[in-house]
Amino acid sequence: MLIRYAVEEQPLGTAGALVHARAILGDTFLVMNGNTYFNTSLAALVTTHALGDTLATMALVQVTDVSRYGAVALNEEGYVTQFIEKGLRGPGKINAGLYLLSSSVLETFPAAIPLSLETNVFPKLALSRHLEGCMLQGYHIDIGTPESYAEFNHTQQWLGQR
Secondary structure, three states: OOOOOOOOOOOOHHHHHHHHOHHHOOOEEEEEOOOEEEEOOOHHHHHHHHHOOOOEEEEEEEEOOOOOOOEEEEOOOOEEEEEEOEOEOOOEEEEEEEEEEEHHHHHHOOOOOOOOHHHHHHHHHHHOOOEEEEEOOOEEEEOOOHHHHHHHHHHHHHOOOO
């Protein structure tokens, strides 16, 4: 497996970083949030993206309470139709922080920098039916807060993973 990276001299945002790295990206590429741990198989994500007619495929995971994350709504065909902001309580689907993107998606990005996938790009793609969701299974945790990182470490020690 070949891993390529580009260094940002200044923060560009999640989508701005992709624009910056455009020259080293393939026709289809995987984007992973750095503050997420997800022990899963990517096979369904790859298949969904390959068989679909979208520019982007977002991995989703079912959680018991979406209040920390916000929720993602899908239509019956599997297209993302709406992002519901944080605050809603109860079970639902959330963005798992893994995406397969076609390189042509970069052409749809607004010209602004910094630029966010989550706030500037994905809602626009959802409106134009260019964002598909793919439910994945596995242990998923956002390790972006000290509390959730400590929970992750505790879980890994309990499972004998560390």
